[in-house]
Amino acid sequence: MSDTMNLFEKAPVPQAVLKNALPAMAAMLMVLIYNLADTFFISQTRSDILVAAVSLATPVFLIFMAVGTVFGIGGTSVISRAFGQGRAEHAKKVCSFCMWGCVAVGIIMSLAFLFFMDQILTLIGASTDTWEPTKTYLTIVALGGPFVLISVCYSNVLRAEGQPNKAMAGQVLGNLLNVILDPIMILAFNWGIAGAAIATVIGNVAGAGYYILYFLQGKSTLSIHIRDFSVKDQIFTGVLAIGIPASLGSLLMSVSQIIVNARMAGYGDMAVAGMGVAMKVTMMTGMVCIGFGQGVQPLLGYCVGAKLWERFKKIMRFSIFFSLALSAVMTGLCYLLRGSIIRVFLTEPASFDYALTFTNILLTTSFLFGPFVDNLERQRQFVTDASHELKTPLAILSADMGLLEDTYGEDKWLESAKSQITRLDRLIKNLVELARTEETIKEDAVELFSISEIAQASADTFQPLAEADGKTLTSEIPDEISLKGVQDNFFRLFSILLDNAVKYCDPVGNIHLSVSVWGRNIYISVSNPCAGVDTAQLSRYFDRFYRADSSRARSTGGYGIGLSTAKAIVTRHKGRISNHYADGVITFTAVIPQMS
Structure with a gap:
């Protein structure tokens, strides 16, 4: 592990990032090639109907990969942080949890897909012509579900151990085998789309087998043995808390592609084939950048665990600039070569025209902002x-x-x-x-003013209103706190917060307004006792038209817009606003940069 620790802790940032990320990027390129291989060799049958069937099946299959990412990315994060903290035994348990989690979830998913196959085909928009080939492909691929999850998971986990080359090797083995078997099974054996599915399953079994063999040979400091399996010590929650959000992008991409394919089905199978190929062309940029991100993640996780915050920042800065440049170059290449790439996969003029149109739209989406x-x-x-x-x-x-x-x-x-x-x-x-x-602040509307004076004037205005309602209002406002922004907005902000407090404060309760400076930020806080607050709904208080107590709001003339306006004011001044409820007291706090 000494070489790994040196790479993670002491190697120059560009060297550390590229050494860890390049194998991951190469692995994702292999995933892309493997993804394109099925479509390419199917296209050699000269049947765009079969290309459409593969296009319909691919996003469904990618759901398996997205679930494997839950364990892979989540496990990588927890394991790399554990190594950074010197907790090697904890890392072994996390690794074992990921293995058996993939097996269990993979079996459940495979059974669910096989049982609900007809419903899935209806959902994804399979036509009379594409129904049987799509069903054949998905049925065979579903049988290898657990191996897909294991292969995807451990192509990530091994990077946490500082083994990016081993992680890449497993993926390359599986994907290369798939590419080799595709022409044999699709064309030589004349198995068509069933051959593509069988080659995919064999490739995933080979990739998963490589990783399992690596652990069984005792070459790793990690473990997949059942005796090390545990869900305790925040292993279960730790992996899922990181893995689920990280995989949502892939999962939602699959879901969106399924929806798009279902909509395209209404325009015919040639439109489905065209959209499927267009997605694959534009996927090139995304896959390479995803690989870069997967390679960088263990470095960041280790820095967090070891509390190397300065190195963490340097890695982040380098990674952002590198990925931006990489995505720009890849997008440009895809755009220049789009016609040639599409011709490799499609033979029918109608499907080619659809693919070219869709590719142009997808590649220029960024210009629509x-x-x-x-x-x-x-x-x-x-x-x-x-x-x-x-x-x-x-x-x-x-x-x-x-x-x-x-x-x-x-x-x-x-x-x-x-x-x-x-x-x-x-x-x-x-x-x-x-x-x-909610509009952008115009330069001529910005001025330097005393927030202390506005706060005091607002307190003086609302004090008699509070007393008339049997309540008290106290304030803690230091002199001469200045803020650069739109002055009228802050008169309104104080008015909203204090009006809200007067209306909803408990009888004979005390409303407290405070203004303070901490660092470069100004803190504005209004608190009041308020019984019966549902803490589960606190985050919704700033939503438009939301009223915590509709009957009470109606009697006080509330519309559910005041706090939305307060949030808009704070946000346009580069600040943030939040609420907190404890011991029967609700507090609203706005944090605003002094020179916003």
């Missing part, structure tokens, strides 16, 4: 314009209600209508305010 931002600004402007237009008819309705009341006297229906018009008018004003606070 500008229009999306512009569209968001248009939506905000619409809220403002529509609200302005609604004010006139509301004013007329209010005047008409007054005339009716003068003519016919007081009436409960007229009172109800007037009340609702008043509420609607206030709601429109609040929506306009929210839309404006």
